[in-house]
Amino acid sequence: MGWGALPYPIAYGRVGRRMASAETEPAHAAQRQLEAYNARDVEAFVAAYAPDVEVFELPSGTRTLAGREQLRTRYTALFRESPALHCRLLTRVAHGPFVVDHEEVTGVRGGGLMHAVAIYEVVAGLIRRVWFLCAP
DSSP states (O other), X not given: XXXXXXXXXXXXXXXXXXXXXXXGSHHHHHHHHHHHHHHTXXXXXXXXXXXXEEEEETXXXXXXXXXXXXXXXXXXXXXXXXXXXXXXXXXEEEETTEEEEEEEEEOOTTOOEEEEEEEXXXXXXXXXXXXXXXXX
16 A cells, blocks of 8 residues: 555644544634624525425524525525624534534624524534524
């Protein structure tokens, strides 16, 4: 077996597992949707999500939407009604298929500042489930 045929890459003198490509990494999916959100680009935003995406509120666990079409409808209205909308990422933690973002959102219709924690579950490079915990 030649060096190019090693089943595991060698980095810094250590043998390890091959990493997933950047496009399939959970943090990449969370970042893509954040950038699309801040650009108010609904099609790019929706493209970061799985066709069967589900969104839940915490702590109730209530499902607030299901599927890309409901996501598109909700965020089209939000982006239209809130032209100054902006989300600033305060902290991000990625662990396995999950990404936890602590966010600060400004420009929502009605004004004010909102803090949120978003938990994204990423499958095959797309956000499959989201749980939101929001506080004023």
